[in-house]
Amino acid sequence: MDFRLDPEVEAFRKEARAWIKQQIPPDWDQRERLLDYEEPDGVVFSMDFQRKLAQKGWLVPHWPKEYGGQGDHMKHMVLTEELAYWGLPSGGQPVNQVASILMAHGTDEQKKHFLSGLAQVKWKWAEGYSEPSGGSDLANIQTYAVEDGDDFVINGSKIWNSAHIGPDYMFGLVRTDLNQPKHRGISFLIWPMNVPGIAISKVPMMWGRSRALVTFDNMRVPKSCVIGERERGFYVAMGSLDVQRATLDRLANARRLADWLVEYARVAKFDGQKVIDRPGIRNQLAEIMMAVECYKMMIYKVAWMQSKSIPSTRESSIAKIFGPDLMQRACKVGMQMIGAYGLLEPGSKWAPLYGKIENQYLENFARTIGSGTSEINRNVVATRGLGLPRG
Amino acid sequence: MDFGLTEAQQMIKTSAKEFLERECPKSFVRAMEHDERGFTPELWRRLAQVGWLRMPFPEESGGDGQDFVTVALLLEEMARACLPGPYFTSVALCGLPIAQFGSPAQKREYLKKIGDGQLIMSLATLEPSVRYDTAGVQLEATARDGGFVLNGTKLLVPYANSADSLLVSARTKKTARPRAVRTATADDGITMFIVPTSARGISLTPLKTIAYDPQHEVAFNNVQVGRDAVLGQVDGGAAIFDKISQWGAVGSCAMMVGAADKVLEMTVEYVKSRVAFGRPIGAFQAIQHHCANMAVDAESSRAITFEAAWHVAEGLPETDRMVSMAKGWTSEATRHLYALGHQCHGAIGLTLEYDLQLYSRRCKVWEMTFGDANYHQDRLTRLAGL
Incomplete structure (x- = not known):
């Protein structure tokens, strides 16, 4: 047993802290709780800040070099902890979970498009796992897709996400085969949010902020939105939590x-x-x-x-x-x-x-x-x- | 960071498990609960043979030079087995201070003998005030004829009836009573003495305790000792007292961690096999969640206990804070854990015939020695300047 902190880690932590101190406004302690990352001015702040991280090489240091990262997990862990400590955005789920799913399961075309965009903070994202009828029972996905030529026509709803920020993409789970057992028959999709058939409403929460409810009414997206093997989406998502x-x-x-x-x-x-x-x-x-x-x-x-x-x-x-x-x-x-x-x-x-x-x-x-x-x-x-x- | 054990630590842990399983069955533990001495000379010889009595002492004093993390690992295994005897008090709480603060003559006199089992010592610091800090030290040592005369009373001295010598805290100078509990180093009126139990004026009265272990009230009535009985410096004993409190608190934590692990293990086995309403009770979520909460208590206590043990071993600047965190947390979490263990077992776990109560009674002792949760919560905030 040796709980000494690694000097290399501590040196980087110091560097990260010093940089963060320079970036945050002097009245940050006061502003922090008033700034809502899911309201327009908070979204602007968050996107700007993530772009600064990207420029510094600190948004995706953990990604492999072939995808534009540095293969440096230590830096990523330190940054994650330090940024979270100050209540600052660090790229979150998209550059972590979504990126690792793309790396493991995406086609070359999907990787090229999404990973480069993620690394440049091109888009806003929302998550699409939870549904009004399924919380802890995550595999109880009711949102379903019906095939129509090269497209899926999707109906259902997703909740507790941040879709009210006006996301460019949503990632999540959709049932693509109604005849298979519960955990099978689900696919992992990334789909654009600028298509017809999407309604977004705010769900105000008791701490003064909101979550969103997204409803899909015959939303039509191409089948190429599926990442990884079809009907194995539950395992695709669980494997990269x-x-x-x-x-x-x-x-x-x-x-x-x-x-x-x-x-x-x-x-x-x-x-x-x-x-x-x-x-x-x-x-x-x-x-x-x-x-x-x-x-x-x-x-x-x-x-x-x-x-x-x-x-x-x-x-x-x-x-x-x-x-x-x-x-x-x-x-x-x-x-x-x-x-x-x-x-x-x-x-x-x-x-x-x-x-x-x-x-x-x-x-x-x-x-x-x-x-x-x-x-x-x-x-x-x-x-x-x-x-x-x-x- | 490395949470793994060194090869030597792994070996000690594995051989400890084997040894204790063989030499310390529960029938022996139960027999010793009603024995006046509380352990057997044969057991003590066996501990000397396997080298545990000398393990933490420096090599020049005949030891193996193992650090305090290793001592904590061994104490953890001993507690799992409910090993009776004065190991903790003699080797850790008296031997380690002599190894660190003793004169060359004292090291020669005591360490070799403790290490090969010829000599048993016990720590005598607690007094009727039952304070854990030096403000509770009222036993008076008055300088006379080049030596000292001791008068006062010590309480809950473990295995005093088997000890050849006691390590005693005494007041050699009146100091302003510290207002708040912190580290004692500021108290410049404390001196530590090594006193043979055969000295005239010492009398023992056995005290029956919750753990059925032999503890004593030790009265000092004009007990004369020489100048060579002083461990460290006259009036400079507070630093030794502080260090003993660190070993004592974290050692107690390690024993609670060992006992807690065993209680969780017993409880899981029990709820898997005990059938009610047509199925094992361990299939009911109410019971499962009790067991999960026990695992949370066990894991959190282990995490902070070994962080503190490592701090003590390394003598780092944050050690006092870590020690209070560990003792404060583990004392509460362990009590919570064995209470849930009892709840899952039902009435059978309360019988003397069943092993569970052996652990809950001992854990209460470790919770209350070297500061309970309340004491260490208070101390932690004061160390933080609050």
Whole structure:
């Protein structure tokens, strides 16, 4: 056992931090929670920022050289964590999951078109996995395609995505053979969003932002939108799930949240009394600090196991249970620390930490639901990790 | 970063498992719970033979020079097996401080003998205040005739009835009582003494504990010791006290991690085989989620415990913070884990005939020694300047 940080990694982390500090506006701490990456000014900021990353060679450093990357996973991991820490966009699912699916399954033409565009931040993207009738039961895809010559005619709907940013493309799963069993008969598609038959409506969420519901009414797209083998799309998508990036994102978010609370506890006083000395606060905050340290080590361990090709289903599912739960508890403690000010939304001059805690308190209810609910992960730990019989 | 074990560590772990399975069956563990000594001289000889008693000492003192991570790995295996005896207190909590802070004469006198099993020591730091920091040290050592006279009471001294010597914290100078618990180094009134249990004026009273292990109240009534009984410097014992607290806290964590792993393993086996309502109860999601939550507790405790053990072994600047994180977290998580283990087992797990309770009673001891969660939560925030 040796938990020393690799000097090469730390040197790059320093370099990345210094660059990030130069890029963010001086009032970033304040603006960050007000800027919504799914509203027009946020979209502009996000696209500009991703282009800066691309110019710097930091958008897709992990891609193989043949596709325009540097084959440098270390840089990618450090950047993912650092950018997420500052709440900045890092290219996300498209340059990670979609790109790796294209590399593994795409035709030469698909690779050429999409990978070069992805590396140049040419387009906006939206994800098309979840449907109104299927959450945890991801293979329960109801959106279906009917063949018509060289085209598919698609009907159905996709939800909880960011289609209200006005995406150029959507990627996701569509049932292309209704006669096959549930997990079969699904294909992975990338399709343009500028075709007729698409309706996008906002679904306002309780933390003040929105998700989108997209409905397809006889949307016609060419069959060449399929990536990889037809009717094997569920496995195509599952084989490239973007777990590592999502995991580092969560770790960075948890670290940031805990850092806010500690910094706040260092200075905040109400009516002459330090917040940290109010009943119950000190011990609860300490527990959050401890949990963040545990979480960091659990995630670094999963990364180490993966680098050694040691199976890590049990460990990564455990981390997916641990992190979101930790973030919810941290928000609960944060709300207790700021007291009645916690009722104020971002933007109020009375809101401590620019309303970040109130905002995250509400948003983090989604943490134990999105990308695999905590219950599904507990099932995975119990059956695949501990060998208990399936219920 | 490397989460893997070195070859030497892997070997120690594997041979420990084999040895303990052979030498420490649960029938022996149970018998020792009702034995006045709590272990057997034969067992101690066997531990000396396999080299565990000298393993962490430097080579020049007859040891193998293994680091504290390796000690923690061994303690983990010992806890899995509920190994009785004064290994932790004698080798880790007294031997390691002598190896680090002892004079050449003390190292010669004690380490070789601890290492080959001739001498047993025990740590005597806790007092009736049951404080974990040096502010709790009220046992007085007064300078007289070139030596010292000790008066006071120590509590919960493990295996004191088998110990040849005690490592005792004493107050040699009145200092302002530290307002808040931090590291003790600022307390310049503490001196550590090595005191033979045969010294006049020492009396032992056995204390019955939750883990049925032999612990004692040790009273010091005008106990005279020479100047050579001082470990380290007079009035400079706080640094030693701090270091012992690190070994003690993280060693306790390692034992909780070992016990927790075993409790999870037993629980999984039980719920797979126990049938109710026509199927194994492990097929019910309510039970599965209890088991998954136990795995979360086990994994998080292991992660932070070995990070802390590594910090202690390397003597890094953040060690105190890491130690409090590990002890604070593992103490809570382990209790949560074995409580769920009991819940999954139902009434059978509460019987003395069943092994589960051996672990829950011992874990409570490790939770409460060298600072419980509450103490370390408080300490962590103070170390962070809050």
